[in-house]
Amino acid sequence: MRLPLLIGAILSATALSAAAVSLAWTPYDIAALAIADKLQPPSAAHWFGTDHFGRDIGSMLMAGAQTSIAVALVAVGIGMGLGVPLGLLAAANRGGLIDEAVMRANDLVFAFPSLVIAILITAVFGPSAVNAILAIGIFNIPVFARVVRGGALSLWTLDFTRAAEVAGKGAARISIEHILPNVANLLIVQGTIQFSLGILAEAGLSYVGLGAQPPTASWGRMLAEAQTMVTLAPHVAIFPGLAIVFTVLGLNLLGDGLRDRLDPRSRRAP
């Protein structure tokens, strides 16, 4: 395994396992306040220190990972679930009216800066993790639709799809049996990248107060709250910041590494 892929896999696995463990156990209860212990620097008892309410930052990071990953994962799910069928449909109808309609609808979504629309959605329906998921998910749809359509278009020019037509198979069946397995590589890679972008978007929304609401832990909100104390107790801002950076970096490295690894040209049979 190449080094960047290995690093990406380790960083991503760390974030994922932190989130998984936090479901059952965190070193401290993140809802319990202990004002007496506030803003303690990292120590043996609190590895990452405590915040202005005396909560353990390490525990909050673990719980925050859970929020970030859940939001990004569901958002990627929405994007794939709707984008992939749309992309397959557009490619099967290549050059036709449906293709045109799907792609222009994609352009419409692409035309708006994603964060602005996310703010709009949460402003209208109220800030919550669910609305953040929806906002991020909607922007994943055209990304997946385009990636799948692009891959599918080149597959439709290959003779094996022609052979399937000669065998009497319809466009829907060919899309599922022949096109989908061959664009799976593209989907895995794009999925990983959208996942990291989703984490970034969730952090951004929480930072401006439009994501997960207290008492749910969130990296973005931890940053927002630490903002005023950054000169007083820098560790309160540094650790959530590092958590975001390393998770996003890890997922990007993983995505790039997987792209190289899954590229059929790099593992052509002798």
Add this chain to the structure above:
Amino acid sequence: MSLLSVRDLSLRIHDTPVLSSVGFDIAPGDIFGLVGESGSGKSMTALAIMGLLPHGAAMSGKADFCGQNLVGLPEKRLTRLRGNDIGMIFQEPMTALNPMKTIGDQVAETLLIHRAATRSVARSAAAERLARVGLSSDRFPLSRYPHELSGGQRQRVAIAMAIALRPKLLIADEPTTALDVTTQAQILDLLTGLTAAEGMALMLITHDLAVVAGRTTHTAVMQRGRIVEQGETRSLFRQHRHDYTRRLFAASAHQPARRARDSGRPLLTAENVVREYTLPRPSFFAAHSRLRAVDGVSLTIRGGESLGLVGESGCGKSTLTRAILGLDPLQGGAIHLGGVKVAAGRRVPRELRARVQVVFQDPYGSFNPRHRVHRLVAEPFHLTGAPADLRGRVGAALSEVGLEPADMDKYIHEFSGGQRQRIAIARALIIRPDLIVLDEAVSALDVRVRAQVLDLLARLQESHGLAYLFISHDLSVVRSVTDRVLVMRAGRIVEEGATESVFTDPRHPYTRALIAAAPVIPEDWKEVAHASR
């Protein structure tokens, strides 16, 4: 004194030996042919001379060009040589040019990079060079873009770029393989004409013995990274001292033993078939214009016969094939298949479609790489419903095409090009059709593999009473395997008749032009070859 003298050139890429002890000489004014099958190292030899090797390549030996050894020359010196003293053109005219630049700019760029001229001088030189390759600036202004030109015209632009600085040596790597027969003849004429007029040498790399036969002064035959035989072209063709050369020649002239089993009963009849495409509107308010790709074609395929269909790219062969396969409804005319009429606008019913199957050209694109062979071969059962002993039927079909039944659990990448074409034939055969459309089915194969596949097809035709519609641009293959032949041009059938009589006595001027343009090994060279066998 020779212009290029290659001695003991060896090349490894990582741990794979690619070339071993290659040696040859090219004198000024020579046309040197390098022939061999795919993977024999022809192109690698050219790239090694140009210093354009991939990463991980290690080269040894000597390649003296005008007194300096190209092997181990630093990149900086090599870039000065490339384009300046050695020009190169490639196989694919579609990708060899930058689509974002005009042809004038691309030719002028070669001059500018080597600081041979100022911008205005370079442009007039570019116009002169383009005129030299037959693209005079009154008909092909410098402001044209590559997409506005045909394949042959693009190849001319590539040649103009390669000869812009009057190189001493021009390397042409399969320059005409992607072109039609008539265009191929024109490009080869141009190359040989330029060689004589400009006093340069030409290294012509090809897999086609007939191309080499008519054009080159010296020829070398490559096999597995070695030159097995070389010499003056004429004597090399007459003698073939080396066993491999002999087999190569035998395979290229191979004629499968066929016994005509023409049942005389029409199997498929097409009457005035019309296929039209709607083109994009030329402007927003204009009506859609229509392209008539197949324009009133009538043909009959009889049970058990081999019918050839020849024509150049864009003549409507593929569109006609899709109509015969029942993939697209017709806009006019009708197709009768086994006594059932399929009228214009109707879809072909499934039980009729099961009577016609197809084998495509590209052995690499014909199979879904994610499925195992048994699933690939069994795909046509979708039309008929899967039988109880599916695996047994797949195994039997694989045995029929000369593969092992055990191969059915492998993936397609485990097979060579020739084996894949056998699997494609098994897939076509498995539902026992009456007609198999062979759409350039042997065009991508090396001559020896092609001979084997043609033998297989002849054997299967005899045992199963199959009819073949053999579509090809390769006239010599069509001649050797078909009973009757149709010549198609611009959506119409211009000539039809028994294969031998069409080839020996073509009536239509287009057929005559096609046959005249096809490269052939001179008859008297062949006779000596046969006698010495």
